[in-house]
Amino acid sequence: MEKMPYQPNLEPICFDIGRMPSPAPVTVESDWTAALPVLESNRMVLRELVKTDALSLLSMLATEEVAKFITPPPTTQEGFEKFILWAQRERQAGNQFTFGMVPEGCDHAVGLVQVRQIAPRFSVAEWGFAVGSPFWGTGLFMASARMTLDFAFQNTGVNRLEARAVVQNARGNGALRKLGAVQEGVLRGSLLRDGKFLDQIMWSIISQDWFQAKAVWSAVVH
Numbered sequence: 048m049e050k051m052p053y054q055p056n057l058e059p060i061c062f063d064i065g066r067m068p069s070p071a072p073v074t075v076e077s078d079w080t081a082a083l084p085v086l087e088s089n090r091m092v093l094r095e096l097v098k099t100d101a102l103s104l105l106s107m108l109a110t111e112e113v114a115k116f117i118t119p120p121p122t123t124q125e126g127f128e129k130f131i132l133w134a135q136r137e138r139q140a141g142n143q144f145t146f147g148m149v150p151e152g153c154d155h156a157v158g159l160v161q162v163r164q165i166a167p168r169f170s171v172a173e174w175g176f177a178v179g180s181p182f183w184g185t186g187l188f189m190a191s192a193r194m195t196l197d198f199a200f201q202n203t204g205v206n207r208l209e210a211r212a213v214v215q216n217a218r219g220n221g222a223l224r225k226l227g228a229v230q231e232g233v234l235r236g237s238l239l240r241d242g243k244f245l246d247q248i249m250w251s252i253i254s255q256d257w258f259q260a261k262a263v264w265s266a267v268v269h
């Protein structure tokens with residue numbers, strides 16, 4: 048296992064956020080390649096990553112527990128700065144977009160969610176996400192995921208959104224299941240991590256399924 052430098056002195060001071068309410072549906076229309084919109088929920092904001100998020104992302108994501116089952120994140124502030132600039136360039140090129148998750152009371156992102164195209168015109172895309180462990184189980188991820196899925200299905204033309212999660216990644220698989228993603232199969236030996244090939248579960252969400260599920264949720268809530 049690659050050792051990640053966990054640096055508690057770098058943690059933001061906005062941990063006591065309680066559980067987040069469900070976000071309102073996202074209805075923005077935007078040319079996201081020109082600029083990502085700011086998506087607001089009751090107690091958090093999704094916005095494009097900026098260079099000054101690098102230190103917070105380092106302290107939140109470059110830890111062993113967060114990185115255990117994902118492609119290793121950068122291990123330095125400079126590495127995150129380069130990643131952020133790369134994400135901005137790739138958004139301008141229309142290849143992917145990355146939102147930073149900023150809870151109420153924080154100035155900087157404590158997690159991120161990325162959607163990248165894997166078939167022309169974004170008809171098929173893959174998403175990945177990570178949140179600092181102090182925010183696990185708070186609802187920050189679910190609120191961010193719902194807003195991201197609304198945005199992706201309404202604004203990028205994506206029909207099929209894939210996610211891969213290592214079989215042993217209980218939280219990652221649990222979170223995808225909760226969102227209504229469908230488990231399609233196991234990609235054997237598909238992630239090389241610390242010298243070992245790990246199996247990943249392939250999950251998908253189809254645009255039509257997402258909007259049907261949202262309609263059901265709305266009917267239950269109202």
Ligand SMILES: CC(C)(COP(=O)(O)OP(=O)(O)OC[C@H]1O[C@@H](n2cnc3c(N)ncnc32)[C@H](O)[C@@H]1OP(=O)(O)O)[C@@H](O)C(=O)NCCC(=O)NCCS
Pocket residue numbers: 112113114116117175176177178179182183184185186187188189210211212213216217218219220221222225
């Ligand atoms: C994946 C991640 C973003 C999810 O955020 P989170 O705040 O932990 O997610 P949530 O708490 O909303 O949901 C996780 C679900 O998994 C469930 N879960 C946790 N451990 C579990 C276990 N051992 N077995 C089954 N389910 C489990 C939780 O109970 C929860 O479901 P519930 O709310 O119905 O109880 C976060 O855990 C993370 O950043 N992990 C590290 C990076 C990563 O793995 N990214 C995903 C790659 S696919």
